[in-house]
Amino acid sequence: MTLGTPQAYGDASYWDNRYRQDNGPFDWYQQYSGLAPLFHLYIPKRHRILMVGCGNAVLSEDMVNDGYQEIVNVDISSVVIEAMQRKYQDYPQLKYEKMDVRDMSAFENNSFDSVVDKGMLDSLMCGSNAQQNVGKMLEEVRRVLKPRGVYILITYGGPHVRMPHLKAPESWTTTLHVVAKPGSRRALETPSWVVTDPIPMNDDGSLGPDFHCEDPDLHYVYVCIMDPSQHTTKTYK
Ligand SMILES: C[S@@+](CC[C@H](N)C(=O)[O-])C[C@H]1O[C@@H](n2cnc3c(N)ncnc32)[C@H](O)[C@@H]1O
Incomplete structure (x- = not known):
């Protein structure tokens, strides 16, 4: 399933109605098996993890069954x-x-080691006031992350549409990985890349010859690691 058409994906009432009609479970984009090699690389099992826009996905349960201790x-x-x-x-x-x-003011500054986002930022991108809402969300993500904390974004959006949001302000460094969509042509081929190897990305968000910026057979995984010298001291009243 793809979040492609602008709709009310940012509205609580849209999601409440949807979950009333269909109580799942359902994992958007990828299941844990497709992401586990990247999670093992970037998220130690002892990390305190925040899962944003969790929906009724099985992802968190699968992570716990794999040894993660607090989500x-x-x-x-x-x-x-x-x-x-x-x-x-x-x-x-x-x-x-x-x-x-x-508005995650219920959480203190620097209180999570990792934040995982599968389809959450995409929902805001598909709703109204996308730019402003995504900006607010990422500010909150940075605030709750510890120095050297990790934000992992799993999305259908290629770098030329996601990097403009992720690269400013420069309080973290971003690495890109790609994962084939389950059931796609890419998933049936022997991949020309290794999922745990970062994909080189140019400053303009373009990729190497094997990758098209909006390849419909790929999901993109952005790994943003907080720069310890830049972590936020913002406080809420
Ligand atoms: C595309 S679904 C992804 C669900 C789940 N992460 C997965 O991978 O299957 C987006 C989720 O974000 C939630 N959501 C949308 N806007 C939100 C917001 N402003 N704050 C928190 N959650 C939100 C929706 O209720 C929905 O469960």
Whole structure:
């Protein structure tokens, strides 16, 4: 499934209605098996992890079953959060809280080692006031991350549409990986790349000859690592 058409993807009411009609579970884009090599590379098992826009994905459960110890999941939809709280009441490693990622003031500065985003930023990109909302969200992500913390964005958006949001301000360094879409032509081929090897990216967001900026058979994984000298001291009243 692709989040491609501008709709009300940024609205809580859109997601509440959707989760009332279909209580899943459903993982957008990729399942854990496709992402695990990258998570193993960048997210140590002891990390305190924030999963933004968790929906009713199985990703967090799969991570816990693989040894991750603490994952705080947030979503703007109270319908999905209540369902996930019931589903995972016997998993002490998983917490679910209703929250808008544009205002995560319930969390202290520098309180997470990693933030995982699969389809969350994409939802804001597809809604109204995208630029402003994505800016607010990324400011909050940077605020809650510790120095050297990691933000992992899994998205259908290629570098020329995502890097303008990720590269300013320069408080982190961004590395790109690509993963074939499950069931796509790319997934059936022997890949000409190794998923854990970063893809060289030019300043204008263009890629090497094997990759087209908007290849419909690829998902893009941006790994942003906080520069320890730039971490935020912003406080909320
Ligand atoms: C495309 S779905 C991705 C769900 C899940 N991460 C996955 O990979 O299957 C986007 C999710 O973001 C949530 N969402 C949208 N806007 C939000 C916001 N401002 N704050 C928190 N969650 C939001 C939606 O409720 C929805 O569950």
